[in-house]
Every structure is written in structure tokens, then in C-alpha cells.
Amino acid sequence: MQARLLATDIACLRGERLLFRKLGLEVRAGEMLQVRGPNGIGKSSLLRILAGLARPFAGTIERSGEIGLMDGRHALDSDRTLGDALAFWARLDGCADTARPMARLGIDTLADIPTGYLSTGQKQRAVIARLLFRARPIWLLDEPFAGLDTASQTLLAELVDEHCGAGGLCVFVSHQPVDLPARTLELSDYAA
Amino acid sequence: MRAFATLLRRDLAILLPGGSRGSAFLPLIFFLLVAVLFPFAVGPEPSLLARTGGGVLWVAALLASILPLDRLVAADREAGVFDQLRLRGVSEEVAMTARLLAHWLSFGPLILIATLPAAALLSLTGDTFWRLFVSLLAGTPGLAAIGLITSALLASLRGGTALAGLMLAPVAVPLVIFGAGHLAxxxxxxxxxxxxxxxxxxxxxxxxAAAAIRAARD
Structure with missing residues (x-):
């Protein structure tokens, strides 16, 4: 089954405010889409709707393939060590080898440190490592480059590129220009 | 099933004494404090203490069970744990079942053990002690369940703990009536x-609790 993400005519209502409407997008296997737009336009809400964590006010979403989500919240136990916190997710993901993804992101040396002591960028890298625990075709990344140093930004771009090359697809929110062959979606075009 | 075991392991690692959220001994200390302070307040007369002590310990157990509610669900909600679980096909119901079990294990057995020194401090008879022990064994899982529901309902509110007490107490009244009633x-x-x-x-x-978490998700 080919990975695919299709949204038709979706609208997003937050509180009493309609954020965007009549938004349609299709991302196929191997494609990447960068979502842009000013603060508060509903980029994170769009990702949550695409992930199925929020219901759109109108419209339909079709997805084929498992979803890997990276949002602003790291979902790692801040008072356990990074190794333990990641091991929990690895067990759920059925991933036997956490050492490789952790080494790739350069966090293998941090395994004994409580997650709460890590910097934003280090936690961000741990979350990226978790994405690699299991092959999930649909990647939804909310501001994945924020907080990362230059080397890690390059690495993440590489990983996204590899992911899409291997038949995955990726939708990411980012303000900065990214060195990736991604189409862009300007969310303000759909503002209500 | 494997997911449930994994969830329970994590919940226990966080909630049990020595676990990382580190408030596991609070209910125990609170419970024992009541047993220590009560004789000072009403006087040391053994017959009075023996008559009222069991009921007081029941109320102490109820109030002690409120103490761990603060971060029971809220911390995971803030960190996005339930969203990540959902994307892995783990329902909130499964997560909350594991949490309920871990929550009871984190304070129930400790309070049951502490019943012995508490009974001695309040000069309860052996018979009353056993009745208290059995009724607490029967009632504390219910306290844990009410606690989990309130904690999930209040997870999206800041400083919900004080409210948790107000919400938990009325629902727990039948437990106290039957549990403490067993003593007499x-x-x-x-x-x-x-x-x-x-x-x-x-x-x-x-x-x-699962419905509460889903409702709070925007």
C-alpha cells in the first residue's frame, strides 16, 4: 500500500474563530510539503487535524499509512533518564535496536541523564530519534528545525529526504527556508 | 496486551515509592500524621479513641488519596503522551486502566500497612483493626478510581488539586459510609x-477518564 495523505475542503474552527477553510491538499509517497503562514493562522491545528487528533470543522481526510508526529511537546518523562524514557516508546514501537537511531542523532551519550536536564535541542533530537524507531510512512512535523543547531538541522533535512526517498511522505511546518525539494502551502491563502 | 504491560511498567516506575514523581510517600505520611495528631486533639482516653479511631482513619485514608492526584494525569497530557499513544493505536482506555492499577498500587498497600501502627496509636482493639483493614482493602480501589476520574477531568485546568478534593469527596461518601460502617x-x-x-x-x-482526556483534546 502506497502512503498517501489527502485532505478535501477542510475548515478549522478554534474556539469561536474560523482559522482557515476550503483547504485541500494531497501528498503522495515520496513527496514533501512545507506549510507556511503567520503565527496563529492554524498551522499546528492543521497538523493535528491531519494526524487525526482533532476533528476538522468541515471536510474529510484520507490517510493510508501510519503516522509519526513530532509536535512541540516531547512526551518524554522529564524525571526519568533519557534512555529509560525512550525505551518506553521503543517497546511500544516494537523497536529492538534503539542504539542506532540514538547514535545517528548524537544522543547516545546522553542516555543516563534525566530528560529534564536536557536542552531544548537535545530533547528535539531525542524526539527525532523516536521517529526512527519504527517505519511510519506519514511524517507530520511541527517546527522540526526550531531549536536545533546547524549540524542537526542538516541531519534532519537528510533524514526527511531519506524518508521520502524510501516511499514515505512528509508534511512539515517551518518558517525558515529549508534546503529540501518541498512544495509549499501558504496557509494564509485559505484564511477565513 | 504487550502494550498494556509496557504502560503499566512505566506507570509503576513513575508512581511507586522511589519512583520519579516522588510523591508516593506523601499519602502514607499524611495518614500516619492524622493518627499521631488525633489523640492530641481529643485527649488520650483509650475508650474514646478506640470508639472513634477507626472512622477517623477512614477519613484520613480518603483525604490521603487526594494527595497524589495533582500530577496523575495532567503531566502526561501536557507532555503530549496521550497523543503519541493514540497515534500508536493505544487507546486512552487502555492507558487509564494501567494508570488506575498503578495509582492504587502506589498508595493502597502503603496505607493498608500503615493501618497497623495507626491502630496502635489510637489503641484500637485487634478486632477493630482487622475490620478497618478489610474495609480499607475493599474501599481504597474505589478511592483510586474516583481519584483517577477527577484527575483526568481536571487535567486541563491549572491548579486543579484543590478542586479535586471538592469533587472527590461527595462521590466518595458512600465508600466512607459503608467502609466505616463495617467497623460498627x-x-x-x-x-x-x-x-x-x-x-x-x-x-x-x-x-x-478516557472520555475526559479525549474531550479536553482540541
């Missing part, structure tokens, strides 16, 4: 009623 009666009916109430609450709690 010769038969086992009070404890059985408390146990029945606990079972019903434990059956409802994972679903109610």
Missing part, C-alpha cells in the same frame, strides 16, 4: 457494599 457492625455486609461500590467505580473509571 458484626457482619461483613458493610465491607461487601464498599467492595461492590469499588468494583463499579473501577469498571467505570477507565472509560470516564
Amino acid at each position: 457492625r458484626d457482619d461483613i455486609s458493610g465491607a461487601l457494599f464498599a467492595a461492590a461500590f469499588s468494583l463499579v467505580l473501577c469498571a467505570i473509571a477507565p472509560f470516564a
